Amino acid sequence: MQPILEIIDVRKNYGNKEALKGVSLRIEPGKVIGLLGPNGSGKSTLIKLINGLIQPTSGEIIVAGKTLGIETTKMISYLPERTYLNDWMKVKDLLGFFDDFYEDFDKDRAREMLGVLKIDEESKLKTLSKGTKEKVQLILVMSRKARLYILDEPIGGVDPAARDYILNTIIKNYSEDSSVIIATHLIQEVENICDDIIFLGYGEVMLQGNVDDIRAEKGQSIDSLFREVFRC
Numbered sequence: 525m526q527p528i529l530e531i532i533d534v535r536k537n538y539g540n541k542e543a544l545k546g547v548s549l550r551i552e553p554g555k556v557i558g559l560l561g562p563n564g565s566g567k568s569t570l571i572k573l574i575n576g577l578i579q580p581t582s583g584e585i586i587v588a589g590k591t592l593g594i595e596t597t598k599m600i601s602y603l604p605e606r607t608y609l610n611d612w613m614k615v616k617d618l619l620g621f622f623d624d625f626y627e628d629f630d631k632d633r634a635r636e637m638l639g640v641l642k643i644d645e646e647s648k649l650k651t652l653s654k655g656t657k658e659k660v661q662l663i664l665v666m667s668r669k670a671r672l673y674i675l676d677e678p679i680g681g682v683d684p685a686a687r688d689y690i691l692n693t694i695i696k697n698y699s700e701d702s703s704v705i706i707a708t709h710l711i712q713e714v715e716n717i718c719d720d721i722i723f724l725g726y727g728e729v730m731l732q733g734n735v736d737d738i739r740a741e742k743g744q745s746i747d748s749l750f751r752e753v754f755r756c
């Protein structure tokens with residue numbers, strides 16, 4: 525099966541700081557992958573590289589068999605850590621914007637999810653709470669029929685009661701030929717929806733594998749393994 529994402533010996537230096545020291549990964553379709561690592565481990569750097577926002581110092585990134593370019597950008601639906609949406613826009617303007625901009629956007633699906641979370645399409649973003657803004661942004665990103673979803677801290681500002689809905693939204697809205705990468709510090713919350721996890725530490729892949737296999741082999745949850753591996 526063709527992988528959705530192949531990262532081949534990718535290095536990224538910022539000046540003389542080595543943020544990624546030769547990372548190689550292969551991500552198969554139909555998976556939810558937790559990208560986990562302590563502060564400064566290189567998660568955001570890796571995500572920016574996959575999205576073509578920065579260039580690797582060396583190495584190669586291939587999305588669905590294609591080297592990075594316009595075609596791969598279209599296949600990726602990206603939720604950045606910080607909002608890029610204009611505060612003066614109404615939720616319905618954003619729906620229109622996504623509908624115009626992305627051929628694969630499913631407006632009806634987005635509307636349905638906004639309805640469940642009781643988010644009024646007439647609201648201006650600047651009047652919404654931080655968590656509600658995050659929900660809107662995640663709904664927009666997950667309403668695209670992309671091959672690869674990359675979510676950078678998707679539930680950080682969302683209250684615990686809404687987290688389950690958000691996580692269910694994520695797993696319900698990807699198909700067998702797509703994959704989801706979730707970068708987060710909220711390991712306990714996401715480990716049950718992840719098929720695989722990647723531990724990134726000090727710019728290197730320290731552990732990668734199936735969540736159930738790792739839990740069985742180590743006899744502990746991913747959360748407690750993370751605390752053990754990266755204890756300060």
Ligand SMILES: Nc1ncnc2c1ncn2[C@@H]1O[C@H](COP(=O)(O)OP(=O)(O)OP(=O)(O)O)[C@@H](O)[C@H]1O
Binds near residue numbers: 538541563565567570
């Ligand atoms: N623009 C930049 N210029 C210089 N150094 C940078 C730059 N961006 C990141 N770094 C450094 O690269 C390393 C990896 O940073 P990165 O933001 O990728 O980590 P992260 O795992 O996403 O961290 P966090 O969990 O805190 O968001 C860190 O040491 C950081 O200081």
